[in-house]
Amino acid sequence: MEECWIGSIAFFSPFPSFIIISSIFYEMIMTIIFVIAAVIAVFSLLIIPHELGHFWTAKGCGMQVDKFSLGLGPKLVGFKKGETEYSISLFPFGGFVKIRGMESGERDTPRGFHKQPLRNRILVLSAGSIANYLVAILLFSIIFMIGFPTPELTEAVIGEVGEGSPAESASLLPGDKILRVNGEKIEGWEEMALAIRKNEEEFLSLEVQRKDKILTLQVKPVFDPELGRKIIGVTPPTVFIRYNPIAALIKGGKTTFFLTGAILSALGGMIVGKVPAQFTGPVGVTQFIVENARMGLIPLLSFAVSLTASLSVGLGLFNLFPIPALDGGRLFFLLVEKIRGRALDLEKEELVHYIGFIILISLSLLIVYQDVLRWAGTGG
Template structure:
């Protein structure tokens, strides 16, 4: 199942990204020769109208091959100038290149919204769902359904606050103020040291978990907020890595596949949430000013806007080719690291 989920998530992210380029090119009147999923040798293809849709061997991405992107393209003389990529106005070319990452941003928001509105998000309330026999909570008389409203006189309104207070009180009595059947009670319990986490306490209770769903408008709003938080985290991690404050902790397709498999074991909502995070990250990676990525192509378009004339197409294509080769080499290195980590675990 891990392989199936991984292929499904990867295909969704890649197809949506390339559809952005494809639709923008079509709307701008650019002739699209091929819409490809994957790189390398072609496994299968079908032609619809003037475009060929193909599936290729290496599922590491995809591409949209438009007329006029290569100055020495065979048969280019048969394509009207206005239908060539380089023959379109600068604004159209910016839209075509930027449409891929923007579609991934839109997909991230939509997937987050889907979880919030339809699938629902598991929320742990500050309510006891289970009491583990033989632990301090059971000895103190705590029962399922008890709502914890305060710890040592400090109000709590989330399960995270309950966990933090208990973990920080190993070996020290704490007073839990609880609500039970309309009555408010005070219960004293002494967290015992947790052998799995030295220095922290545990009392042997688990939360009551509820699935919470929101309305569509709120779901979209929260989806946009979640996407923004992912973007902020990506930028922070990138800055830390570039300034030496963080390590090169990057995973590739193998590592991502492992994460997808672990998410699938938890449930559909976790797979969709992970797909949303990956889609947002894919958009940001593609916007990096690196040759062969969308961000690198946008840099060349920005230079054209400043200079008033484009960079020599042959020089630009050579730079993108070198960038693509280096990215493939980096992908191989990251995949090797993933395999080593997977083997070690």
């Protein structure tokens, strides 16, 4: 007979403990597999379109492409077709396209990068970010077509009551409609939240419509330090909104460019020393997926698609910044070349990009380190 402990209760049985442990182990393994698959899928949807953007435009412009790699580090698999070697590497957090003529000693290659007209070189360097933006618009459009839950705020109707909340203690129920707060007429959810927030008394007097009855209930709000205001522990109901394909595409485009503005605003804050708490790297993205892995398949897919679209905007925008080693840094050198009217010293340009690459890798490692600290609960 086997003794098995679950919590603080011991029981004896030859089989149940094995079944329970196996079930827990199976659930844990499946969650790990699902998270790994989700992380790889998210980063693949970021990297593959970006690199394909460079690859297809380079090929379309007649440039010689020596290598197309998804992932960084040791090569896992690969093959050569025509003049191009294709490979998948170990770490799915990057990739690259090697175009002949971008390194010193290759400038005079007949089909090399620097032998192309300026407009073709600009197109090739911009194509990765353009691809990321197109993917973001597509993914946001899919979300709007499939539909998503949206809070219904036109009336002060309660959707859910938090367990152990002041609202539960006051016997408020889902479906209750708040008519008045401390005698003040309430038209919608935002008015109710404002009335609760500005209340200075210990208790709130709520006039509530419950089906065909009018009730008066007393609720004692509590201060939520995360929100920085008083709450009673209720949330609004949600409605599922879907858009037709054209409207979804328009809304997907608007969302993408609104997010671009938000990212630029956050980066502006970083310049003056206000680093957003949401600023994260690959480990942080993995953490987001892990934290949401138990939401259920449909909500998790919606979350993953939205996260991927948002990250795609960030990747596309960041790569256009005039930072050495990034596409934007190379575009900047093309602009300088256009202004000067002659080609730059490729060896000096390579040195600048190399220094920029070292700085970017260092910053990436710092972000990963901060992510790990935040995840472990010892920093961030």
